[in-house]
Amino acid sequence: MKWGRLLAFLAMVVVVLGLTISTGPKIWKSIPLGLDLKGGVDLLYAVDTPKGHPLDSTGKAALVRAIEMRVNSLGVSSPIIQLEGHNQLGQDQIRVEVAGVKNQQEAVNVIGATAQLAIYGSAKIDPKTGKVVPVGPPLATGADLKSNAHWVVDQQTGQNAVAIEFKNASLWTSITKRYLQKPIYVFLNGQLLTNPVVEQVMYTGQSEISGGNLTTPQACIDLANELNAGALPYPLTLESETSVGPTLGATSLHRTLIAGVIAVVLIFAFMIAAYRMAGLIADIALVAYGYLTLLTFAGLHVVLTLSGLAALILGVGIAVDANIITYERIKDEVRNGRSLRSAVRVGNRNAFRTIVDSNATTFIAGLIMYIFGGEGDVRGFAVALMVGIIVSLLTAVLFARAMLMTFTAAQAVKNPWWYGAPRGVVKSREAKV
């Protein structure tokens, strides 16, 4: 027995178990959970850009900022907003994921609603519908406004109103000059809001709008918020929505976790039953695998979804396979009559190439899945799979090998039975090297 080596081996075990037990729970808590695990809404919108004018980078930035502001107004924060390519009409798509929303419908309404404010010089009554419709191009739109709209009470009339300010004061000046003593028509989302008569030329760019539904402070605050957020002229059309109730998500997570724990415990037991001491070493390497994978997830801010979780638990299978391949090779070498130490060394070497080749192909599958998968779920799964493969190469191959070599070098046990070889096979020499 070489006590130094045995001590080194025990130190590795203690480090792995110690790190996992002491920091594992904290790391687990820092991993962002997907909507399917914690509840929330996932909305996919088509961006209605004018024909022939795809979304440019400033348009994108404005859109993302506007959506963020709207989500913040719901009382929840840090939404995930991503541009998703194009739909079949060639429109840009934008995906908004908001966790922790209690009222799905409110979220859909607030995020999707665009306060399309437009001021026209003339309007007429549509004979078919009886509604007032604008005539000609708008004089100004919400895009011309500064995003500092707010609720005010008009000092002369005592009415609730929304104070607005034009980005370019001279635009408002020229409009009020042209339409002095004439009515202008303010439309909100295609509905006539108010048609005040311009009574004086405004030089400061500041104005107020009132009328229509703007009777309560709340209505004014809502419009002001929408105007501030909606200083972009692209309406959004909802294409798909997914919502997960917070308790349903938690139940799914809870169940999948319990299933994962049961599966892992059974796999651990199986490995010990099949390979004894070597199986125990594989199990410790698996703990390291779990720990490092979670650490990677936390570090890369990978959002953990239900299918990602499944990929992680199945990744345990990939890691176990690496150990099984190695141990079966070691058994072969023991059968070939090698000493335990050289069997462990040669077995590891022979197994390594097989493991690399087989994991490389699975990794390719994961990578292709990531590139072509598109949709969030498939992508999350692919990332989990790729992380799992790389970490399993590090732990199930390199780390487990280091532990196994050190333990073997310690010569604490001499019977290959401890490495999973059946009794009596030693030196039977049924195959030649």
Next chain:
Amino acid sequence: MKPRFDILRVSRWCLLLSGAITVAGVIVFALFGFNLSTDFKSGSEVQFELNQRVPEARVREMFASIGLPLGDTSLTVGGIQQNVVMVTLPEQLTAKQISEIQAAEHRFFPDAKQDIQVNSVDPFVAEQTARKAVYAVLAAAACIVVYIAIRFEFRFAISGIIALLHDAFIVLAAFALLRREVDLTFVAALLTIVGYSINDTIVIFDRIRENLKIDKPETVDDLRAVVNKSLWQVMNRSIRTVLTVLIAAVILYFFGGISIRNFTFALIIGLVSGAYSSIFIASPIWVAWRSRSMKKASRGDKAAPIPE
């Protein structure tokens, strides 16, 4: 491990069996198509949880009461206590209908968790998703062929891919025959199966390649003996690995969340098929192909060495 019986001799029957399952699957999906979930066609999916075993008739009554009668296949019950309801509706639900469902749930099951999950997808989005999924499978297969052709040889690559497509087909056939719903997680499962299947095949091919260098077979019979020996040498590993992964998949199927049911079901079938096809499909195909070129070579020049 000693060869216990000649695997290559039984492989003929295996090919027939796999062929039969695949043909049956093809007939079913040619006639009835797949049972596509809302991920792949337009419509909505509603999921909620009750605090009791789901009374199916009552749930149907609940949906009928708000003018959404359910067809025969659109209600799925899951969960450990059979307390989770999953309903698929062919139309896209409006905001008003969703709140009506919520209200109806409140009326019919006052004690339930008042929490519904709704998925609805526009047909455009669904088609886009389906197309991406098909590309992903084809691209993955192509890249894997290239990798194996470089690391091994072309014949191994093609035999491996046939086994891989066989596994994908068996899983597709099983879903078509059992009328299980094909959703987005199914695509993820299919891709994992692709990965596992090829992983398993590579381990076996790797051993065959190694033994070829040691034994240098010169006749077809020698070649068959080498492959048989290789298969038996890796048998222990094949069985044990599939067993461990199966343990995980089966437990996830029974105890995991209902939304990964289809995923794990596909995995269970795919894993079994993947382990089986590597031994009984991929290797025999490679042997048949390789023996044919051995015969050709020996006809041409008896002394010529077998190309690696």
